[in-house]
Amino acid sequence: xxxxxLFVLLPLLLTxxxxxxxxxxxxxxxxxxxxxASVSTVPRYYTAPGSVLADERxxxxxxxxxxxxxxxxxxxxxxxxxxxxxEIDPSDVEGAVQRAAAARASAQADLADxxxxxxxxxxxxxxxxxxxxxxxxxxxxxxxxxxRLAEAQAALETANAQRAYTSITxxxxxxxxGRLREAGDLATPxxxxxxxxxxxxxxxxxxxxxxxxxxxxxxxxxxxxxxxAPQAYEGRLLRVVPSADxxxxxxxxxxxxxxxAGLLPGMFGRAQFHVGEDQPxxxxxxxxxxxxxxxxxxxxxxxxxxxFRWLRTRRQIDGRVEVxxxxxxxxxxxxxxxxxxxxxxxxxxxxxxxx
Numbered sequence: 001x002x003x004x005x006l007f008v009l010l011p012l013l014l015t016x017x018x019x020x021x022x023x024x025x026x027x028x029x030x031x032x033x034x035x036x037a038s039v040s041t042v043p044r045y046y047t048a049p050g051s052v053l054a055d056e057r058x059x060x061x062x063x064x065x066x067x068x069x070x071x072x073x074x075x076x077x078x079x080x081x082x083x084x085x086x087e088i089d090p091s092d093v094e095g096a097v098q099r100a101a102a103a104r105a106s107a108q109a110d111l112a113d114x115x116x117x118x119x120x121x122x123x124x125x126x127x128x129x130x131x132x133x134x135x136x137x138x139x140x141x142x143x144x145x146x147x148r149l150a151e152a153q154a155a156l157e158t159a160n161a162q163r164a165y166t167s168i169t170x171x172x173x174x175x176x177x178g179r180l181r182e183a184g185d186l187a188t189p190x191x192x193x194x195x196x197x198x199x200x201x202x203x204x205x206x207x208x209x210x211x212x213x214x215x216x217x218x219x220x221x222x223x224x225x226x227x228x229a230p231q232a233y234e235g236r237l238l239r240v241v242p243s244a245d246x247x248x249x250x251x252x253x254x255x256x257x258x259x260x261a262g263l264l265p266g267m268f269g270r271a272q273f274h275v276g277e278d279q280p281x282x283x284x285x286x287x288x289x290x291x292x293x294x295x296x297x298x299x300x301x302x303x304x305x306x307x308f309r310w311l312r313t314r315r316q317i318d319g320r321v322e323v324x325x326x327x328x329x330x331x332x333x334x335x336x337x338x339x340x341x342x343x344x345x346x347x348x349x350x351x352x353x354x355x
Contacts, residue, residue, distance in 0.1 A: 026305070030348035034300065035335040037283045037327045042317050044276040046215070050206030052226070052257065052267040054197035055238075056172060060085065062187035063165040066092055071183050071193075079170040079196060086168035086193055093166055097159040104152035111145035118142050174198040177265075197265060202257045203238055206271050207250035213240060215275035222255045226269035233257055235271070282320035283311075287333045296326065298334040304347040306334065 070087040073079060121135040178195030187193060204224050208216065218237045225232045241252040255271055257263060287297045288311075296310040312325035327333075334341065 026344040026346055027342075028348040029306070029341070029345050031338065032300075032306075032341075032347060033335040035284045035287050035333045037281055037323065037329060037331040037333060039279050039281050039329045040317075040320070041277055041279050042282075043274055044278045046208070046212050046273045046275045047270050048206040048208055048253070048273070049268070049270050050204055052263065052265050052269070053203055053205045053254075054174070054199065054265050055201040055203045055254070055256075056174075056198035057177075058171055058174075058196050058198075059178075059192040060168055060170070060194045060196065061190055061192050062086070062088055062168060063189055064088065064093065064162055065186070065188050066090070066166070068181055068183050068185050068187050068193070071179065071181070073176045073179070073194070075176055075179055077176045079174060079176060081170060081173050083170050084167050085170050085176075086187075088166040088168070088187055090163065090166040093159065093162045096162065097156070100152065100156035100159040104149065104156050107145065107149035107152040111142065111149050114138065114142035114145040168193070170196055172196060172198040173200060200259065202259070202263055202265065204235060204255040204257055204269065204271055206253050206255070207245070207248065208240075208253045208273070210244055210249045210251065212273075212275060213251045213253075216240065216253070216273055217275075220274040222274075223272040224255060224257065224269055225272070226263075226267045228267050229262060229269075233260065233263070237273075280314075280317075280322040280324075281327060281329055282317060282322050283327065283333060284335060285316065285319050285321055286336050288313075288321060289337045298337045298341055299327065300332040300334065300347055306341065306343065306345045306347065308343050 066088040068086060069089045071085070072087075073085050079085060117138040118135070121130055121138045124130040125132055125135045174196045176194055177197050178192075180195065181187065181191075181193045204222075216237055220237075222235045222237055223232050224235050235255040235257045238254045238256040240254075244251050253271075283297060288295055289297065291308050294310045295313070296308055298306050299309045300306055309326050311323050311327065314322045314324050316322075
């Protein structure tokens with residue numbers, strides 16, 4: 001009973017497997033369009049994540065000590081170069097100016113008196129009324145008075161210069177990103193009051209592995225794709241910091257970006273660097289098909305017989321797919337293979353390969 005059942009099922013099994021095994025009755029096909037597997041030169045890229053930064057970020061602080069009388073801006077405000085953004089109470093500075101002016105007036109009076117003494121003792125010394133030692137002391141007093149006047153004059157000029165420091169201006173066109181003090185706080189030299197980012201020079205900052213940093217080419221454009229922007233930006237390699245992080249062994253790299261609307265510091269993205277060229281074997285995307293759950297192509301042998309070849313692929317390159325195993329350069333392939341194409345079918349007429 002078992003043997004008759006086997007004879008009945010065997011033809012059915014062979015029919016079911018006809019798509020993946022050569023058919024005993026191969027068909028001649030004249031509806032096939034041919035293509036060719038070929039080696040081509042394609043650019044090689046290295047991708048690194050990073051963020052958009054302002055290339056110029058300044059912290060404003062006071063050069064003198066004094067209470068902050070006015071803070072004219074807040075976070076997010078746009079500022080112009082030369083715009084007054086902080087005012088310091090000038091009371092202490094004005095007092096210093098007045099004291100310096102008084103000291104200069106005293107020094108001038110002292111010098112005038114010393115000159116009178118020198119002139120007087122010079123005449124008396126000639127007649128022998130006073131000794132030479134008295135004249136010498138008078139001349140020394142005049143020299144000391146002259147030095148005191150020069151010192152008082154310098155102190156007055158310094159005090160007057162400090163008047164300019166009571167108004168702090170922005171050194172760049174940009175945006176306030178940090179307000180670190182408030183009106184009424186005591187400003188001291190070196191302690192930041194405001195942080196301003198210049199918006200005319202935006203860069204993309206990333207970190208590149210040590211094995212790749214020597215491959216970066218300043219002459220090649222850098223493609224920057226940001227998660228928050230629909231389009232990619234073309235930048236240029238601006239600088240590479242020639243010192244790696246000792247923990248990550250990566251080098252800081254900055255890419256200059258164009259001035260564009262919607263491009264803001266802090267945006268995350270990826271930079272694509274051109275680091276060389278490859279010569280991979282590629283096939284047209286349209287030649288790929290699937291049979292039995294496997295992705296591959298139909299290769300046409302020299303005698304015109306069609307066979308399905310499973311491929312190992314890697315990446316897509318301008319409408320073609322890189323092949324790492326399964327084909328060699330020059331293999332003829334079926335473009336857009338019909339659904340009924342099977343192993344063992346034959347090419348009826350020699351067809352030129354599609355470009």
